[in-house]
Amino acid sequence: MRTAEFDKEFVLRQAMAMFMLHGYAKTSMQKLTQATHLHPGSLYGAFGNKKGIFLAATEQYQTDRNTQFTALFEHSNCILDTLKQYLNIIVQECIDGEATKVCLLTKSISEVEGNDPQICHVLRTNLTAYEHAFAQQLQKAIDNKEITNGRSAIELARFCVMGIYGLRTYALTNQDPDALNQLADELLAAIS
Template sequence: MRNAEFDREKVLRSAMATFMDKGYAKTSMQDLKQATGLHPGSIYCAFDNKRGLLLAALEQYRLDRSSEFAAFFDDDRAKLQQLKSYLDDIVEQCLRCDGHSACLLTKALSELALHDPEIQQVISQTLTNWQAAMAQVLQQAQQQGELAAHKDSQQLSRFLAMGIYGLRTYGHTQPEPSVLQTLADELFEHICR
């Protein structure tokens, strides 16, 4: 059987958007065909099944978010200034959201993780890596004298991760720009104290 040729990243991002919009259970193969431009047979050939496509989409999501995160912290600006820009961008993402889309990790976690240990592991590892990256940024801020050295960067990164996920979730129900920005600012101020 010949392998179908397609732009894998484009297909995965399209599938990702569909899973975020509809959720895994409510996403049909017809929805995926429409979103990706691939026929179901090609999806099965490339990803085994809908679950395989979700796992590949979760990996693409991880790569995209990791690259996005790194872009905020790759220059010589003060780390806390970069963190503020990152939080402001999250607010902007919340405001651009149409109310149906949610973080792919959050959707998959709430829908599948209790029943699928592999998906639970993929999500947990992605969140652990993200939190470790935030802890590293906070440690760099400490080394540069921007953040008090006695603070526990691991605990601060956990608090930051909780706050960001809370902000994203809250943004779906209360998308008032000034409220979201105030919450993000308060989260940032807590980290800086």
């Protein structure tokens, strides 16, 4: 039997886009085959089922976001300046219409909560990893005396992650650049 050859990252990013746009439940195999340009047999052969595609797409999403986050902070001399830059990227995604996709993790966890323990576990694990990545950067800012408010890095990270997800959710109903930038600035001010 011949092994199907395709660009796995492309396929997963296309599947990711479908899950972000339609949600897990409303993303059919037909939508996935149209988006990925693969036959159903190829998708089933590579990923097993829709859940397998979703879990692989979630892993790709987290890899992509981690790469973006790490690259941004990798050579940062001022964590707060880089955090402002990161928030600007999120605001721009919201303004450019990316807000209609919200975030694969948050959209999915609210949809499948309690329905599939394996998916919930994967989503929570990814959200916790995101929080810890923030905590590492914020600890650097505390160590460098950029942040002197007495709050721990993990407290600040939780607040920051909550604010980012709130910002993305708010942008679903209001994509006004001034309002979104103001909220991002207020989030940064509350952290620092």
